[in-house]
Amino acid sequence: MPSINASKVIWFNGQLVPWEQATVHVMTHALHYGSSVFEGIRAYATPRGPALFRIQPHIRRLFDSARIYRMELPFTAEQLTEACGMVVRENGLSDAYLRPLVWRGYGVLGVMPIDAPVEVMVAAVTWGAYLGxxxxxxxxxxxxxxxxxxxxxxxxxxxxxxxxxxxxxxxxxxxxxxxxxxxxxxxxxxxxxxxxxxxxxxxxxxxxxxxxxxxxxxxxxxxxxxxxxxxxxxxxxxxxxxxxxxxxxxxxxxxxxxxxxxxxxxxxxxxxxxxxxxxxxxxxxxxxxxxxxxxxxxxxxxxxxxx
Ligand SMILES: Cc1ncc(COP(=O)(O)O)c(C=O)c1O
Incomplete structure (x- = not known):
């Protein structure tokens, strides 16, 4: 049984798509060679509504992680920051764990990754205390x-x-x-x-x-x-x-x-x-x-x- 708390929509390459439709092909480069970078960000419930915790350093680290692997993101830091806010709002979450992911997609079979497209998604789910x-x-x-x-x-x-x-x-x-x-x-x-x-x-x-x-x-x-x-x-x-x-x-x-x-x-x-x-x-x-x-x-x- 999956234990992920599915939400309604995922920001997927610039669009909000229904949770079930945010899928990739089995020949995706990242599935074979681990070519992905990601973040984990929390949004906390506050008296003034949900708030992202330290969004700027998280987005910066995502770009830094990608840069080391020479992955060029087709989106700006501002667009991804906006996407993070959007997935909390559009899913109606008061608190959330956000998972931005950047990966080398479908396009090449060999290890050399440069010709595989770079794809990006941001999901938000509810997730309690990680170690209980x-x-x-x-x-x-x-x-x-x-x-x-x-x-x-x-x-x-x-x-x-x-x-x-x-x-x-x-x-x-x-x-x-x-x-x-x-x-x-x-x-x-x-x-x-x-x-x-x-x-x-x-x-x-x-x-x-x-x-x-x-x-x-x-x-x-x-x-x-x-x-x-x-x-x-x-x-x-x-x-x-x-x-x-x-x-x-x-x-x-x-x-x-x-x-x-x-x-x-x-x-x-x-x-x-x-x-x-x-x-x-x-x-x-x-x-x-x-x-x-x-x-x-x-x-x-x-x-x-x-x-
Ligand atoms: C291996 C590893 N170390 C440390 C951390 C803690 O990093 P952060 O506080 O930025 O979430 C994480 C989690 O993100 C991790 O996966």
Whole structure:
């Protein structure tokens, strides 16, 4: 049974089309060779109606991801920003997860992609807490993955490309098979990298640490938001290379991501972190983050765009 909450319409190469008609041919280049880039964006329900969270950096990252693979989008950033607002409005959603996708379409069979057309779509669906509503409150159990993240100069981690998620799939399938919710991967040098779809934060003695962009991770927009919030709240945030064992010595750990939002980690490899539930600094940051949407946190960084 599909678990996607189908909505009514999808923005597909510039037109709104019914959900069922937003289809591609089986000989689409991206299906064979992973040649796609995408975004995940949330629209939150606010007292003034639905608002997109940090739409500009998401659209910018989509263009950056495409540029690395020399994909020329047949639409402008303004057109795609408008499409994002449109799919929330036209589907009558009060909150949503948006999925803009750019892919090499039907046209060539060989690996060389340049002659395949570049296609674009934006879908919006309702999607709850990615690692579970209970996970947001109580924290999730995770393992260190036996799979490393991609090595530098193999697949570019800074491009949010479909193909990179083969690595993510190996990490999360292994974790779930072993009875965990998620896996944390190391980079090929054995340093901490990220979860299969989330960035990683570690707290010890009141200082917040996160691995650097050189650790084979996707520099998350929620990661950036959380670093900004944490510094604003007066915490020290250090972006630095971190060995695996800091996980086991942490007072608190949490994940960030558009899908995962701010999700505490309560155990790693069956070792309890802190008191085994959401810690005080994680709670403070999480409350401030979600407060942006109910208005209890002032949107001083202009991160919300009302649709
Ligand atoms: C591999 C990976 N890392 C990190 C993130 C977090 O990025 P963001 O906060 O921009 O959603 C995501 C999710 O988008 C991801 O897929």
């Amino acid at each position: 509503a209970e996970g947001l409150e109580r924290g999730v159990d995770v393992q260190v993955s036996s799979w490393n993240r991609v090595a530098s100069n193999t697949l570019p981690a800074m491009s949010k490309a479909g193909g990179n998620y083969l690595s993510s799939q190996l990490i999360v399938m292994e974790a779930v098979r072993n009875g965990y919710v998620e896996g944390i991967a190391l980079d090929v040098n054995g340093q901490l990298s990220e979860g299969s779809g989330e960035n990683l934060f570690i707290i010890r003695d009141g200082v917040i640490y996160t691995p650097p962009a050189t650790a084979a991770l996707l520099p998350g927009i929620t990661r950036d938001a959380v670093m900004t919030i944490a510094r604003h709240l007066g915490y020290e945030v250090r972006e630095q290379a971190l060995p695996r064992e800091v996980l086991y010595l942490a007072d608190e750990i949490f994940f960030t991501g558009t899908a995962a939002e701010v999700t505490p980690v309560r155990s790693v490899d069956r070792l309890t972190i802190g008191s085994g539930t959401r810690g005080p600094i994680t709670t403070h940051i999480q409350r401030t983050f979600f407060g942006l949407f109910d208005g209890s946190t002032e949107d001083r960084w202009s991160w919300l765009t009302h649709v």
